[in-house]
Amino acid sequence: MRELPGLATAAWLVARKDLAIEFRTRTAFFSAIVFALLGLTIFYFAWDATAVAAIDLAPGVLWVIFTFSGLLGLQRSFGVEQADRAMDALLAAPVDREAIYLGKALANVLFVAGVQAISLPALALFYNVPLGGVWLPLAGVAFLAAIGIVAVGTLFSAMAVNTKLAELLLPMLALPFFVPIVTAAAQTTARLLAGRPAAEAWPWLRILLGFDLVFVVACAIAFPYTLEE
Amino acid sequence: MTERLPTADAPRATSAFVDKWIIAAAVAVAAVYVRVIWFTPPEATQGLAQKIYYLHLPAALNAYIAFGVVAVMSIVYLWLRDPRVDRVAESSAEVGLLFTTVVLTTGPIWGKPIWGTWWTWDARLTLTLFLWFIYAGYIVLRGAILEPETRARYSAVLGILGALLIPFIHMSVYLFRTLHPMPIVLKPDRPSLPTEMLRTLLFSFAAFFLVYVALLRARYGLAVERTLLEEREGHSHGER
Numbered sequence: 001m002r003e004l005p006g007l008a009t010a011a012w013l014v015a016r017k018d019l020a021i022e023f024r025t026r027t028a029f030f031s032a033i034v035f036a037l038l039g040l041t042i043f044y045f046a047w048d049a050t051a052v053a054a055i056d057l058a059p060g061v062l063w064v065i066f067t068f069s070g071l072l073g074l075q076r077s078f079g080v081e082q083a084d085r086a087m088d089a090l091l092a093a094p095v096d097r098e099a100i101y102l103g104k105a106l107a108n109v110l111f112v113a114g115v116q117a118i119s120l121p122a123l124a125l126f127y128n129v130p131l132g133g134v135w136l137p138l139a140g141v142a143f144l145a146a147i148g149i150v151a152v153g154t155l156f157s158a159m160a161v162n163t164k165l166a167e168l169l170l171p172m173l174a175l176p177f178f179v180p181i182v183t184a185a186a187q188t189t190a191r192l193l194a195g196r197p198a199a200e201a202w203p204w205l206r207i208l209l210g211f212d213l214v215f216v217v218a219c220a221i222a223f224p225y226t227l228e229e
Numbered sequence: 230m231t232e233r234l235p236t237a238d239a240p241r242a243t244s245a246f247v248d249k250w251i252i253a254a255a256v257a258v259a260a261v262y263v264r265v266i267w268f269t270p271p272e273a274t275q276g277l278a279q280k281i282y283y284l285h286l287p288a289a290l291n292a293y294i295a296f297g298v299v300a301v302m303s304i305v306y307l308w309l310r311d312p313r314v315d316r317v318a319e320s321s322a323e324v325g326l327l328f329t330t331v332v333l334t335t336g337p338i339w340g341k342p343i344w345g346t347w348w349t350w351d352a353r354l355t356l357t358l359f360l361w362f363i364y365a366g367y368i369v370l371r372g373a374i375l376e377p378e379t380r381a382r383y384s385a386v387l388g389i390l391g392a393l394l395i396p397f398i399h400m401s402v403y404l405f406r407t408l409h410p411m412p413i414v415l416k417p418d419r420p421s422l423p424t425e426m427l428r429t430l431l432f433s434f435a436a437f438f439l440v441y442v443a444l445l446r447a448r449y450g451l452a453v454e455r456t457l458l459e460e461r462e463g464h465s466h467g468e469r
Contacts, residue, residue, distance in 0.1 A: 152390070155386070155390075159370070159383050159386070159387075162374070162379065162383075163370065163373035163374050163383075164373045164374070164375070165369070165373040169369065169370065169373055172366050172369060173366050173370060173387065175362075176359055176362045176363045176366065176394065176398075177390070177394055179359060179401065180394070180397040180398055180400070180401040183401045183402075183405055187404075187405070203404055204401075204404065207397060207400050207401055207404070211397050215390075215393070218390060218393055219390070222386045222389065222390065225307060225382050225385070225386050226382070226383060226386060228379075
């Protein structure tokens with residue numbers, strides 16, 4: 001008899017399955033990218049360039065777009081398991097339920113990070129914001145925020161698919177939870193782009209790190225309770 | 230509280246809502262307002278506008294209590310799986326949302342004459358608004374699930390996560406205003422309120438706590454009746 005996979009291996013298998021589906025269909029990723037680019041364009045025309053400098057506007061635009069395009073991916077995370085009751089097969093697999101959550105979350109983090117990797121340079125291009133020396137810390141902040149968004153969003157996605165409202169419910173549940181993440185990330189981004197000393201962004205980063213830590217653990221513990229028993 | 234089935238030919242009238250707790254709460258609130266209006270001195274600079282404080286602050290404190298009860302009941306539910314515990318959480322969330330609505334309504338009414346604006350993104354205002362959003366989401370989630378056991382489990386998860394979220398929103402809204410240190414938890418010195426006003430405030434807090442308990446009981450009774458109705462419909466239509 002083959003040995004059962006450990007938590008990390010099982011999580012990776014689940015993530016790989018989701019990424020393979022996404023890679024072969026590319027529907028969600030493609031629409032999230034187009035959505036992000038559209039968002040960048042619409043924001044540009046909602047903005048009076050003579051009144052607000054691009055560098056002041058950029059952090060807000062960026063984080064609103066990251067949040068909403070992230071929701072698009074999260075929406076699908078458990079939506080794909082609805083077809084042919086694939087979720088039942090996943091639950092019948094001899095792995096921990098936490099592993100299913102972590103695998104789903106891992107795939108979602110890669111999804112959101114992929115959207116970020118394309119929309120961040122697009123922002124620099126469209127809004128003429130020089131990312132120059134700050135792109136690396138900026139990417140770090142974006143990644144930390146992606147972890148927080150995904151930790152909560154994956155759990156709520158699992159809950160939302162089993163309700164009458166389905167996709168309508170996810171933003172309503174998740175957005176209040178994104179407030180500390182988006183505030184902290186946008187404030188850090190603003191300080192990075194303005195070339196302020198790193199110490200000024202530290203209190204915000206601490207909120208971001210704390211959120212990630214608390215909610216990754218809490219949501220992994222809570223996830224089994226959202227499954228059929 | 231007895232869980233009895235209302236007979237079909239004699240449906241229970243809504244007068245069941247007005248029990249002795251509701252009456253006691255109404256009398257207490259009326260008494261508080263007699264004291265507030267006639268027996269408590271007006272504030273020196275704000276004048277009569279400050280009277281709303283005796284409604285605003287007790288409502289806010291009782292909303293915190295209500296949401297605290299939701300969090301505790303959510304944990305207890307996941308542990309004991311008792312539907313009664315879930316009903317308490319449900320009722321408390323709804324009453325808490327009502328109190329938060331009172332806070333968010335009375336605040337601007339006071340803010341307009343005193344601050345000169347209906348709304349400002351002050352840390353405490355923002356936090357209260359987000360409390361409202363979290364528990365509005367909680368109630369919408371409950372309404373979106375038909376199966377009672379799933380509904381109870383999901384809302385317990387949200388009830389716990391919502392409570393975990395509050396400190397993070399608290400920290401970020403305070404930091405948003407300024408990076409300077411602010412009194413975050415409580416003022417270090419004694420409450421700077423004249424004894425007369427403090428006494429009225431405590432009296433008012435007690436009255437509104439009574440309102441909380443009375444509404445919680447009434448809402449719990451409604452939840453029981455709805456469960457019975459769902460069960461009866463479930464039996465007559467067969468298992469769904």
